[in-house]
Amino acid sequence: MLLGEYIHTIDEKNRMSLPVKFRKELGKKIIITPGLDQCLFVFTTKEWEKVTKKLSNSENDLSFLSSDKRSFNRFMFGRAAEVEIDSIGRILIPPFLKERINLKNSAAVVGVEDRVEIWNEKAWTVYKEKVEKEADALAEKLSNSK
Amino acid sequence: MLLGEYIHTIDEKNRMSLPVKFRKELGKKIIITPGLDQCLFVFTTKEWEKVTKKLSNSENDLSFLSSDKRSFNRFMFGRAAEVEIDSIGRILIPPFLKERINLKNSAAVVGVEDRVEIWNEKAWTVYKEKVEKEADALAEKLSNSK
DNA sequence: AAGCAAGTGGGAAAAAGTGGGAAAATAGTT
DNA sequence: AACTATTTTCCCACTTTTTCCCACTTGCTT
Numbered sequence: 640m641l642l643g644e645y646i647h648t649i650d651e652k653n654r655m656s657l658p659v660k661f662r663k664e665l666g667k668k669i670i671i672t673p674g675l676d677q678c679l680f681v682f683t684t685k686e687w688e689k690v691t692k693k694l695s696n697s698e699n700d701l702s703f704l705s706s707d708k709r710s711f712n713r714f715m716f717g718r719a720a721e722v723e724i725d726s727i728g729r730i731l732i733p734p735f736l737k738e739r740i741n742l743k744n745s746a747a748v749v750g751v752e753d754r755v756e757i758w759n760e761k762a763w764t765v766y767k768e769k770v771e772k773e774a775d776a777l778a779e780k781l782s783n784s785k
Numbered sequence: 786m787l788l789g790e791y792i793h794t795i796d797e798k799n800r801m802s803l804p805v806k807f808r809k810e811l812g813k814k815i816i817i818t819p820g821l822d823q824c825l826f827v828f829t830t831k832e833w834e835k836v837t838k839k840l841s842n843s844e845n846d847l848s849f850l851s852s853d854k855r856s857f858n859r860f861m862f863g864r865a866a867e868v869e870i871d872s873i874g875r876i877l878i879p880p881f882l883k884e885r886i887n888l889k890n891s892a893a894v895v896g897v898e899d900r901v902e903i904w905n906e907k908a909w910t911v912y913k914e915k916v917e918k919e920a921d922a923l924a925e926k927l928s929n930s931k
Numbered sequence: 932a933a934g935c936a937a938g939t940g941g942g943a944a945a946a947a948g949t950g951g952g953a954a955a956a957t958a959g960t961t
Numbered sequence: 962a963a964c965t966a967t968t969t970t971c972c973c974a975c976t977t978t979t980t981c982c983c984a985c986t987t988g989c990t991t
Contacts, residue, residue, distance in 0.1 A: 648939065652979080656938055670788075675921060691786070691898075701839050703821060703900070710916045711923050717895040717902070718913075719788045721806075726981080728937085735790055739917075794949065798969085802948055872971080874947085 640664075641750030646760060648745050653737060656729045658748055661755055665724065671732070672719040677740050677762055679732075681755035684721075732757070786810075787896030792906060794891050799883060802875045804894055807901060811870065815901075817879065818865040823886050823908055825878075827901035837862075878903070 645658040657665065670687040674680035682690065694715065702708045720733045732742065740759050747763035749756045758766070791804040803811065816833040820826035828836060840858060866879045878888065886905050893909035895902045904912070916923070 650940065652940090654939090659937060673917075673920075675924075701836065702898075703826070706821075707923060707927060709822060710919070711927055712897050713895065713902070713912075714916050714920055714923075716786070716788055716898045717790055721786075721788055729939095731979085733789060796950065798950095800949090805947060875949095877969090 640752060641755055644747055644749045644763070646745055647748055649732060649737070649742060653732050653734065654725075654729045655732055655746060655748075655757075656727070657724065657755075658750075659728065661748075661750060662724070662728050665755070667724050669722055669724065669730065670719055671722055671730075671736060671757075672715065673736065673739055674756060676766070677759070679736055679740060679757040681757060683753075686753055786898060787901055788898075790893055790895045790909070792891055793894055795878065795883070795888060799878050799880060800871075800875045801878055801892060801894075801903075802873070803870065803901075804896075805874065807894075807896060808870070808874050811901070813870050815868055815870065815876065816865055817868055817876075817882060817903075818861055819882060819885055820902060822912065823905070824895075825882055825886060825903040827903060829899075832899050 641661055641664060643658070643660065647655050647658070649655045665681070665683055668684050670682045670684065672680050672682070694712075702712060718735065718739070720736065722730050722733075724730055740757070740762070742757075742759055745760050747758040747760050749758060749763070787807055787810060789804070789806065793801050793804070795801045811827070811829055814830055816828045816830065818826045818828070840861060864882070864885075866882065868876050868879070870876055886903070886908070888903070888905055891906050893904040893906050895904060895909065
């Protein structure tokens with residue numbers, strides 16, 4: 640189970656080390672894709688297979704004949720990358736993905752059950768604060784209603 | 786699986802190198818056809834066989850294209866080119882296909898699961914931005930249509 | 932305080948991408 | 962058919978990027 644958040648550096652060569660706690664579970668090869676909510680998803684190869692199986696078309700039709708499928712497949716596959724983890728636990732983040740979520744020198748690396756997410760550090764902070772406030776408000780609301 | 790996007794140069798001799806990550810899967814011969822949405826499709830010879838079978842099999846007729854099928858097949862077959870990959874991984878892009886999508890000095894080369902797409906660089910950027918905005922809605926739509 | 936582990940940085944070697952010239956092939960002309 | 966001109970192919974070379982390896986720093990543990 641992938642848990643916790645870490646702030647790691649991205650150097651000038653687009654390298655970023657993965658938290659040690661994630662390495663064993665991730666294996667030596669991962670798939671990075673654009674995620675929802677302005678972050679990147681990191682899947683193990685096994686998880687990725689599951690995802691693609693669910694998305695894959697029945698044997699009978701040509702996926703490129705449907706405009707919606709073309710769009711979605713370009714988004715899912717065209718903007719994904721298979722990335723090797725090097726001998727000391729680092730990955731290379733493809734420039735086009737880095738650009739997509741506006742990554743600079745550092746990123747938040749977050750374990751979310753069966754995947755890892757990579758966030759622009761600031762965006763992660765903002766997102767957390769927002770969720771935290773909602774949680775407070777929710778707690779308040781719940782306590783008042785008693 | 787073909788994944789990711791790359792920006793490559795097209796020189797004055799219409800040569801363009803394929804991303805190393807694609808070469809193994811593509812083999813030494815590919816089929817280039819006009820694609821849908823202002824790009825070119827690149828298929829492996831194996832994938833192309835599948836495509837032709839599905840397009841020409843009259844028993845599994847493509848109902849939604851019934852009246853336009855001949856036109857579509859002329860579009861796909863008539864303007865397809867079989868292209869060899871040279872010893873250092875480059876291909877020649879046929880001028881008539883180059884013109885079709887208005888390619889000049891550089892192209893976006895995109896892996897989309899089992900095919901490669903070649904885009905005018907700018908057109909790819911524009912398309913990406915458009916799809917990015919629609920991604921959530923699109924995912925929703927596809928999941929409902931199953 | 933020493934030793935280890937995790938994360939970061941940088942240099943050198945290797946690979947990928949690009950460009951261009953010469954040989955070969957094709958086409959055109961007389 | 963022979964010669965010339967143009968296009969295509971093949972090969973070599975240069976430049977930039979990527980990869981691999983080593984080493985430093987920081988902070989924790991014993």
